[in-house]
Amino acid sequence: MDRPRAVAALRAEVAGFARRHMSGQRRWCVALSGGADSLALTAVAAGILPTTALIVDHGLQPGSAAVAETAREQAVTLGCADARVLTVAVGTAGGPEAAARTARYDALSAAHGDAPVLLAHTLDDQAETVLLGLGRGSGPRSIAGMRVCDPPWFRPLLGVRRAATVAACAELGLQPWVDPHNADPRYTRSRLRTEVLPLLEDVLAGGVAGALARTAAALQDDNDTLDAQADAALGDVTTGVGLDTARLAMLPAAIRRRVIRAWLLAGGARGLTDTQIQGVDALVSAWRGQGGVAVGSELTRQRLIAGRRDGILTLRREPV
Template identity: 35%
Template sequence: MHSLEKIIYRLLHREIAETLISRVLVGVSGGPDSMALLHILAAMRPHCSLTLVAAYIDHGLRPGETPAEWACVRAAAADLQLDCTMVTVDAAAVAIAGKFSPEQAAREVRYRAFADLVHARQLDLVAVAHTADDQSEEVLLRLLRGGGRRALSGMRYRSGTLIRPLLGIRKAELMAYLAEKDIHFCHDSSNDDMRFLRNRIRHELLPLLEERYDSGIRRALLKTAANLGEDEDLLERLLAGSWEETVVIETPDMEGEPVCRLDRSRFRALHPALQRRLIEKLLWTMGTTTRYEHVMAVLAAGREGRPGSELHLSQGLRIEVSREQVLFSYPLGKGPWRGSLKEY
């Protein structure tokens, strides 16, 4: 095995050992990072029970480049004797319908397509090609957007069924690997589009910080993410215990929507950091957004809300405050309705 392949093999064995006996969907765009990932994982097959399926997602955003990228992915899969599939999605329509940026919409439809493929093909995991460079950019991006501890801990090697084997590898190492192996790849023109904040961070802000402020800024960002990630693991364990003691989720009603009850006395006894995280998880459980202002409003309701008061959140989520509890429900189902519960 190549030295880089050995590094990734040992990392997967240490971080997520069961990955090496899995059926894995590999997201491959045709770009350098994902092409390197595909070849690295394919090189591991003689040493473990690893079944790979290459998946190319056509977002419908760059029709002029899609044929060459798909041909590149298909040729690589054929050379490696791997199954290969393409899924076409409409990211532009999702962006308009959900009022998302094109970048956010593309991510939404891509991961939705991955989940559908995993289910349809009875696979175990999805591998994507985020690198150490992507991690440092992501941490800085989240910092600029005002992210908290969880956000600044960056991406994880594993998030549910999603794995990121290259998260500790610099892009320069991957480019050297591709050159040595003579592996063909494509260039995604959207990575040069300076309308996207991530590209401005990659091409302008990070180089400026390296040149004018600290040449080790990328290492510092990675270290910050790693340290905060360890803190996050501990807080998640503490949250699990607090959740069991504080929240009751009732059987979904006829509309299929959950009803959650928050015990106020136990909630008030928690540390503020756990209170905030519990509210975030509760809103996720209810299937609504976790915007900062929403979280803070619910926190205030749980801490000192007046019995009989209500909060009206998005999609018809209503929050009723009583002396002993805070009730989260969709009394009229999900929808953009307004007004007090007392009016119905």
Template identity: 45%
Template sequence: MLADALGIPVSWPSSARPPDGSELILVACSGGPDSMALAAVAAFFARRGQLRVGAVVVDHQLQSGSGKVALDTAAALRGMGLDPVEISTTSVLHAGVGPEAAARYARYAALDEVAARLGAGTVLLGHTLDDQAESVLLGLARGSGTRSLAGMPKRRGIYLRPFLGLRRAETLAICAAEGLDPWYDPTNSDPVFARSRVRTRVLPFLEAELGPGIAPSLYRSARILGQDADYLDQLAAEAYSRLAEHQSGHNGQPDANETAPDSEIRLPEKALTALPDPIRQRVVALAVVALGGQQPSFERLLAADSLLQRRGSAGPVELAGKVRVYRQPRSQAVPHDPSSYGKLVFRRRDGL
């Protein structure tokens, strides 16, 4: 579990102390059962001297009384012996995304800021096997690809999910054993939210109709798909690194500021066409993200892919996040920049 995830040796003596300057680990704690159970387990290892553990409580200010919940949670965490414990108050901005996504963006921004300021190398998240199963079902409902169906990774950057193989019922048992009184977020059972409906209606229905074990099966599928997605992403990253031509400034002209971000990326048509579909589409997505755009939908990727078939328009095709792509055919005279011939040109639309 946590010891395995962090590489803590089983033989570590209980009297051992972490060396001075050892890495700080933070628990992201909402006050709910999952994150409180995680904090309790982390506190156990901290008391044994095997970890240096603090915590962050993010107050999204979305509910009446959220400030008191944050204060009570922080007090409980300090009572476990965690130090430092910080409350990060944030505002959730619905900038073209749903409320759940907006809250998630705000939460991670807050956690990133506190971790950087305190010099924490790892932030522990309390997601469980049940959360993973819900993520897979939501991905299926959206018609998502391999990466989305792989669910949440166990580790991404500084974020670690040591409870990802644990059932939600087990975190409740930990809270009961430790005498904790966790907070129960009312939005977790609010049918307004898709994840809440999956949790309270869809998964219980599937369990009743198909038999027990649905959540572990979805979790197992996510692990298998995660391995596939990692391999495909690796191949795509290698292809992108080999093919991408980066241009700063505008109209293919170098910018006087050498540190200016790319405003244009070019990918050769012939080499792109030779790539297998899943690799080619990932390479296109990497170009979009590299220009500051968002991960394109499958439909937008297919629209960009159609430029390579040379059956219609040469573009531009609008992609996510103010990025567009067009085909620069060799037959079209472009006196000022002949180097773009026979390539897909991705351009960021600044100021739009």
């Protein structure tokens, strides 16, 4: 009997992705929420390589444990070699969406071992991510969206529309979980999904999601090239105590800001925003004797301050 068309197309997409990006891989994990995207991905992945399903229970909604257990049972039925529920505590930093994402990735990072993790982000998710970056003015790195391969994370469905995963689940007789947060107008991404993107598709006569995804891919290529140049320049401007501002000032702005970003990350900065990087860059490009710039970090009871002294950018810790 012929395999149903939607499932066959999805399986071919994932198998082709594995050949291109994961040659020689003998097993993998799939991050499974129970929704249509991750459920369809789990179904086809389990038929290609031994698969471990990792289900994160955020505990944010009544009945979340039952949803996670249902997803685990579905994974076993679909042929996964293993299926585990990971229970997490979600904090508050960055707002509910960011905090949940941080808790989820931390749990997946701790559980996957040395196996790669397949994430079920689709082309529609990529389009939403690009729009979020545009709206927040977060710079080209944010507008470039999610990477196809960012080990240990791999996204084989970034070229697939969400409708294809829904169709695959229907063909397989699977009942996906529908996250009520996806239609909750309190969440920015849900409004982009249900209001903004449909309006743009209507106004611009279709093709918007695909165009946004292509824009992201093009920007990723540009970013990779500029990042490589910045890595080479970082050694030239580094001194024993910081970065030489005179040498930094001679670099093109796009390279200079990437050098600053890499230096900050190496010094312990985390969750950097484009505004913070621009602020540190102003200590070089628009120096008027201004004070230091606080940057994000994971320090407890301390903060990181990037400042300028005697022509050198320095990074210091201060108590909060």
